[in-house]
Amino acid sequence: MERFAPRRLAVEGDRIGLQVGTLQKEIRKALVALDVTDAVVDEAIAAGVDLIIAHHAVIYRPLPAIDTSTPAGRIYEKLIKNDIAVYVAHTNLDTAEGGMNDWMADALGIESEGCLEEVHVDPLLKLVVYVPETHRRQVQEAVWRAGAGQIGEYDCCSFEVKGTGTFRPGEGTNPHIGTTGKLERVKEIRIETILPESLKGAVVQAMLKAHPYEEPAYDLFPLKLQGKASGLGRFGRLKEPATLEAFARHVKEAFDVPFVRVVGDPDRVVRRAAVLGGSGARYMRHALRAGADVFVTGDIDYHTAHDALAAGLAIVDPGHNAEKIMKAKTAERLAKDLAAAGYLTEVIPSAVPTEPFRLM
Known part of the structure; x- marks a missing residue:
């Protein structure tokens, strides 16, 4: 869910994330709901659900007490007694691309x-990495797969310069090229590419995994170019x-x-x-x-x-309830992503109406 609607996209102070229960358990079945009402919780219990993914917070204001004789208290009591967790994706789902x-x-x-x-702008970085000519394509393709090299509607964007790299392996090293204690001169390619800061970890890890050297030389530079706005x-x-x-x-x-x-x-x-x-x-x-x-x-x-x-x-x-479009759409997206990752978790949209108004 957070790959689809990252928490950083939420408006500051918004009540998102885990609100009831624990995520440290097996989730066999999840229910996507707009609101967590008494009827929705009954639906979740009847369906054998382990997790409710909601758009609107079930706990929005600070709670002075959990009084189970109140309407809200009864909802929390039923959720906890039936071991149903509630996770909220609100303005982060609103702003997410494809959300x-x-x-x-x-x-x-x-x-x-x-x-x-605008709620969030993802800053842009430039990755510069020095690679032996023999592994140029391997490293390039790895960082592209991780999300680097995207400029507008173009992908696989990079720039290359040929040069010579020098290094001397120290004691205890296991160099891919060269001999311990001897100065080496190797034909290398300087590869430059662009990436959003949010993908920095994934791109750097992909580059390190694909690079043949024990200690690759690379730099990350912040750019003043406008990143993607959400x-x-x-x-x-x-x-x-x-x-x-x-x-x-x-x-x-x-x-x-x-x-x-x-x-x-x-x-x-x-x-x-x-x-x-x-x-x-x-x-x-x-x-x-x-x-x-x-x-x-x-x-x-x-x-x-x-x-x-x-x-x-x-x-x-x-009306506010028009947002119920998220139930089927979110369930469909999560089911597809889970299946692609090899998980068997079932995700279903809530069928319970939560529109409070009637036209007389």
Whole structure:
């Protein structure tokens, strides 16, 4: 889960990670849920689940006590008695590439051009390593497989310079080339490539494993180039322009919600849209700066709706529960990754509805 939605992508202070139970046990079956409600816990118990992966925290505010006579206390009691752990991926799942906000944008036909607010920028590093000519390709391919050498839509990017390396093996060494105590001069290749800082450990380990020397010479330099940005929300052009009314109906259908609230002229044609899962009222200005005609987000309040109307921004509010799109998508992604790694853990999406509102 953390390879898919790394913890570093979460908004500072967000309640993510393990919240109930332990991860130091065998996980045979996991349930993906939007909310951890009493009904969801009953579903997990009936299904024989060992772990719930939730989007919304089951413990959000500090607990003065665990009183099992309260609704929240009963949930914690059932989880612990049935040895069900709860792990939360919230804003890190929102911002992750191929995560919540990308799923929502894809569902609405938004050709994403970027995020509404940056949360994390992965700094870029340059790796420089000196390799004997005989092992140039072996080392290059190893660091590329580990994620180095990616520039935009191009991969396997590097630069090479031929030169001569000198070294003298000391006592107790076992050199790949040369003799202990004797100065050696070897034809070598200086290989330069680029990598995100988040992959530094994996790339360096791959390079060391592929390199023939006991003590490879290499350097890592920080770069001032902008790294890859991850953030909340997505914006871009709609694949098909539509009237606000038609688009709102599409939102309702795409997110399978009982109703949507709409701000703006229903006959207005919208061509650019922004979307942000959850409560997005404070990102209205971000949507305007992105050139959106319509902003899709939940929990819009009365005054924000008036501000949007005055600014010429249409709004479609499908509610917070629209984020339930993450249940099937996360379960599918985890099941695929686990199977590829050779694990037999089963991952299922919760079938319990957690929408609290009804339209009368």
